[in-house]
Amino acid sequence: MLKFKWARGSASKTVLGLRFIVSGVVLCASLFAVFMIMLAFKSRFTEALAQNTLRNNVQVGTQLATGIEDYFVEILSVAETMNAVMDESPQGLMQAILFTTRLRSDIEAIAVLDRFGVPVPADPSLALKPDVNIFQQDWCNLNNLHQYGYDISMPHVQNLFRGQYEWVVSLVYLSRWTDENGVVQVGGILVDINFDAFNDMCAKAAPGDEGFVYITDRYGNIVYHPSQHLLYLGLKAENTAYYVGTPDGSGFSYQDGKRFAYSVNTLPLTGWRVVSIDYLKSVFTFDTNMQHDLIAIISVILLLSLAIAMISSYYITRSIHRLTSTVQETKNQNFDIHMDLNQYRIPNEIRELARSFDHMLGRIHGLVAEIKSEQQLLRKSELKALQAQINPHFLYNTLDSIVWLAESQDHKGVTVMTTSLADLFRLSISSDQEFISVADELKHAQSYLIIQKIRYQDKFDYELIVEPGAMECMVTRILLQPLIENAIYHGIQRMVDKGNITVRARILGKHLLLEVEDNGCGMSGEALRGILSSIPKNGSGIGVQNVHQRIQLLFGKEYGLEYQSELEAGTTATIKLPIIHQEKNR
Amino acid sequence: MKKTILFFSIATLLIAWYAFWPAKEQPVPAVYLLTGSGQAEYWAGIKKGAVAAANEYGAALQMLEIGSSLASTEITEISELLLRPHQGVVVAGALFESLEPILRDAIEKDIPVAAVDSALPLDGDYSLICTNNRQACQMLGRTIVQALDGQGQAVVVTWDIGGSLLEERVRYLKEYLEQNSDVSVVEIAREKGIDPHQQTKALLEKYPEVSCIIGLDGKSVAGAAQAITGLHRDIFLFGFDCSPEQAQMLEDGILTATAVQSPFVMGYLGVKNVLLDLDGQDVNPVTNTPVIIVNKDNMFALANQKLVFPFE
Numbered sequence: 001m002l003k004f005k006w007a008r009g010s011a012s013k014t015v016l017g018l019r020f021i022v023s024g025v026v027l028c029a030s031l032f033a034v035f036m037i038m039l040a041f042k043s044r045f046t047e048a049l050a051q052n053t054l055r056n057n058v059q060v061g062t063q064l065a066t067g068i069e070d071y072f073v074e075i076l077s078v079a080e081t082m083n084a085v086m087d088e089s090p091q092g093l094m095q096a097i098l099f100t101t102r103l104r105s106d107i108e109a110i111a112v113l114d115r116f117g118v119p120v121p122a123d124p125s126l127a128l129k130p131d132v133n134i135f136q137q138d139w140c141n142l143n144n145l146h147q148y149g150y151d152i153s154m155p156h157v158q159n160l161f162r163g164q165y166e167w168v169v170s171l172v173y174l175s176r177w178t179d180e181n182g183v184v185q186v187g188g189i190l191v192d193i194n195f196d197a198f199n200d201m202c203a204k205a206a207p208g209d210e211g212f213v214y215i216t217d218r219y220g221n222i223v224y225h226p227s228q229h230l231l232y233l234g235l236k237a238e239n240t241a242y243y244v245g246t247p248d249g250s251g252f253s254y255q256d257g258k259r260f261a262y263s264v265n266t267l268p269l270t271g272w273r274v275v276s277i278d279y280l281k282s283v284f285t286f287d288t289n290m291q292h293d294l295i296a297i298i299s300v301i302l303l304l305s306l307a308i309a310m311i312s313s314y315y316i317t318r319s320i321h322r323l324t325s326t327v328q329e330t331k332n333q334n335f336d337i338h339m340d341l342n343q344y345r346i347p348n349e350i351r352e353l354a355r356s357f358d359h360m361l362g363r364i365h366g367l368v369a370e371i372k373s374e375q376q377l378l379r380k381s382e383l384k385a386l387q388a389q390i391n392p393h394f395l396y397n398t399l400d401s402i403v404w405l406a407e408s409q410d411h412k413g414v415t416v417m418t419t420s421l422a423d424l425f426r427l428s429i430s431s432d433q434e435f436i437s438v439a440d441e442l443k444h445a446q447s448y449l450i451i452q453k454i455r456y457q458d459k460f461d462y463e464l465i466v467e468p469g470a471m472e473c474m475v476t477r478i479l480l481q482p483l484i485e486n487a488i489y490h491g492i493q494r495m496v497d498k499g500n501i502t503v504r505a506r507i508l509g510k511h512l513l514l515e516v517e518d519n520g521c522g523m524s525g526e527a528l529r530g531i532l533s534s535i536p537k538n539g540s541g542i543g544v545q546n547v548h549q550r551i552q553l554l555f556g557k558e559y560g561l562e563y564q565s566e567l568e569a570g571t572t573a574t575i576k577l578p579i580i581h582q583e584k585n586r
Numbered sequence: 587m588k589k590t591i592l593f594f595s596i597a598t599l600l601i602a603w604y605a606f607w608p609a610k611e612q613p614v615p616a617v618y619l620l621t622g623s624g625q626a627e628y629w630a631g632i633k634k635g636a637v638a639a640a641n642e643y644g645a646a647l648q649m650l651e652i653g654s655s656l657a658s659t660e661i662t663e664i665s666e667l668l669l670r671p672h673q674g675v676v677v678a679g680a681l682f683e684s685l686e687p688i689l690r691d692a693i694e695k696d697i698p699v700a701a702v703d704s705a706l707p708l709d710g711d712y713s714l715i716c717t718n719n720r721q722a723c724q725m726l727g728r729t730i731v732q733a734l735d736g737q738g739q740a741v742v743v744t745w746d747i748g749g750s751l752l753e754e755r756v757r758y759l760k761e762y763l764e765q766n767s768d769v770s771v772v773e774i775a776r777e778k779g780i781d782p783h784q785q786t787k788a789l790l791e792k793y794p795e796v797s798c799i800i801g802l803d804g805k806s807v808a809g810a811a812q813a814i815t816g817l818h819r820d821i822f823l824f825g826f827d828c829s830p831e832q833a834q835m836l837e838d839g840i841l842t843a844t845a846v847q848s849p850f851v852m853g854y855l856g857v858k859n860v861l862l863d864l865d866g867q868d869v870n871p872v873t874n875t876p877v878i879i880v881n882k883d884n885m886f887a888l889a890n891q892k893l894v895f896p897f898e
């Protein structure tokens with residue numbers, strides 16, 4: 001199953017480390033992919049957005065320029081109309097002026113100027129100031145008037161009428177008309193355009209949220225600006241000089257680190273320049289709501305990436321993890337494991353590895369079984385060899401004794417000896433069982449002691465002492481007989497007096513102890529050391545050594561045979577065995 | 587596995603909670619503009635400037651006209667309105683004594699305060715936006731000396747300005763005239779609320795040698811103009827500010843010259859300073875606004891008419 005763990009212990013560090021690496025790589029790869037997509041998206045769309053902004057900006061600038069140009073053409077035609085009215089019917093002029101100013105709210109006032117530029121009273125509702133000369137005003141450009149026949153002023157406060165200080169843009173038109181005497185008169189017509197109306201017309205043109213349009217004269221003086229009041233009062237600044245003298249056109253530029261699209265259009269009638277500016281928005285410039293949504297979307301992408309990373313790393317490392325678990329099991333010498341190759345589908349390399357490992361495990365398991373079987377065979381053969389070693393030697397001596405008894409007409413002795421010999425062989429040869437009870441082993445030992453006692457003509461006495469619990473324990477066969485044989489040959493045989501052999505079976509803690517004690521002549525330290533480790537001189541030691549080896553082979557190094565001996569006092573041989581009950585043996 | 591499912595469930599819930607929780611909008615800064623109720627033209631200019639600044643910087647502007655005396659309930663209401671976070675206060679004109687504790691509280695609570703036109707008699711951190719009165723009086727004084735040819739008697743009339751502003755203007759004018767000419771200020775009508783027309787007439791009768799009247803505000807100039815019209819005396823009238831009425835007087839030659847300030851600029855900078863302060867930016871403690879002296883000849887000059895006849 002999917003586990004949200006990256007380290008569980010030294011044993012599985014490699015696998016978990018791999019999962020971590022795979023998850024990390026997948027996560028980084030997905031984040032990198034998202035980042036690259038966003039980057040590509042940004043560069044591609046930023047440029048598209050910029051071009052779009054520029055197009056829009058040019059369109060807005062051009063539309064406004066056209067609109068203003070058309071507007072002044074219209075105002076010029078108003079002046080021309082007034083001129084025509086003066087030419088045809090000077091009496092109708094006042095009506096024409098009244099009619100026009102009332103019809104058009106954008107026209108603040110219309111005045112007729114004499115040849116010196118002084119307004120001629122026409123509209124009695126307006127109190128014309130005396131001593132005003134239009135041609136002498138700062139805002140009236142006489143050069144334009146002579147060159148083009150008209151002049152359109154910068155915004156200014158009109159001071160023609162008492163108590164009125166309106167901001168206007170003035171058109172002064174050079175007029176010619178024929179008076180009632182047929183004399184051609186020269187003068188002017190003044191049309192004042194309400195600056196608020198002009199302002200409203202310009203304010204409608206807005207290229208974008210942050211964009212704006214402003215108009216300057218050919219020298220960079222502001223005609224219209226959305227923040228005109230602030231500019232006039234020095235509360236704001238606009239770099240109008242930047243476009244002075246530049247040809248009409250559009251493009252991109254930077255100001256205060258911000259990139260903007262601009263377009264410049266010159267109005268033919270006035271020479272004014274309409275400058276349209278729009279700051280470029282970054283693709284990633286969002287308002288608060290969009291930022292909020294974007295964070296949520298990125299969080300979802302991150303969470304999905306993490307989930308994909310974990311799932312993919314799980315599938316990639318699962319097989320390796322399983323394989324490692326299997327390898328861990330073999331540490332406990334357990335090679336009898338069958339791997340289910342269906343569990344190793346992804347990736348293919350791990351499947352092949354698992355297949356090879358499974359094959360190897362099979363091979364190892366077979367080899368181990370083979371070795372075990374061979375060891376068992378070896379032990380059996382050793383046992384048989386031992387038995388074979390004991391039997392002929394002993395049989396010869398015993399039969400010799402029986403012959404001797406028979407010759408001396410000791411029938412009872414022959415009977416006892418023959419019966420004991422029969423018991424001895426029955427226990428050692430006829431049974432196939434490796435383990436026998438302590439009772440049987442003692443019986444075997446007793447048969448041997450009876451035979452030897454007869455053979456050695458009562459040179460020793462013997463006794464068997466068994467603790468009640470020890471009788472039911474199981475032991476491997478023929479343990480006591482070699483020890484008794486050793487006690488007789490090395491302890492009793494050389495004694496002048498009658499010897500004594502005691503055989504004991506007792507339980508000490510978790511161990512079963514079998515002891516053979518004699519009061520014979522004892523052994524030197526050297527003889528003691530040699531008895532278990534090296535080949536004894538007279539060959540009888542082979543049996544003792546065999547007993548020790550068999551016990552250790554079967555039960556381990558902590559079990560075996562120990563000798564304690566004192567010269568002229570006697571020897572005790574002790575076999576230490578595990579307690580095995582009959583059920584366990586089965 | 588359980589831990590993983592738990593982790594992803596919690597993460598999904600958190601994202602869902604975040605996604606459906608409305609985005610926290612940035613609070614719109616609010617500015618309260620406190621103005622007096624007199625001098626309509628002057629307050630209107632300040633209000634227009636304040637509105638322009640609020641629009642420019644995206645702030646909410648609330649305007650309160652404060653009368654000369656306030657009931658205690660009104661003070662409590664104003665106090666509750668003003669002492670809130672994310673907002674500042676612009677006080678225009680002379681100090682309203684009843685507002686003193688509120689403004690002191692506001693300054694102590696680090697609420698940005700800007701004073702327009704007159705300084706507050708309070709210690710503390712606030713920004714002041716005003717005409718440089720010394721400079722304005724020196725410029726007007728120079729014009730007076732030129733017109734009077736360096737000698738004569740002058741009286742000063744006022745209608746609704748008082749306090750530190752009145753004292754400053756009087757002091758700087760007297761200082762300039764005394765140091766640079768023989769023009770002497772014979773009387774200063776400090777008492778507020780007396781009809782300037784009658785006041786001027788009384789002064790002219792009292793001082794037959796007076797050839798110069800200086801009106802410290804629009805209404806006193808109008809009253810003085812009315813008083814001298816039809817008199818067969820050569821009297822020069824000087825003033826402060828320029829309403830369309832005063833502009834007409836300039837054109838008619840009744841008003842010789844006037845010092846034009848820009849209430850629009852004051853209102854604008856007052857709100858701007860408060861907003862900059864709210865934004866944590868440094869604000870100049872004192873900002874001087876432009877002043878020009880206009881007369882009949884230069885009032886329509888392109889540079890001057892921007893200040894004399896502001897856009898509506």
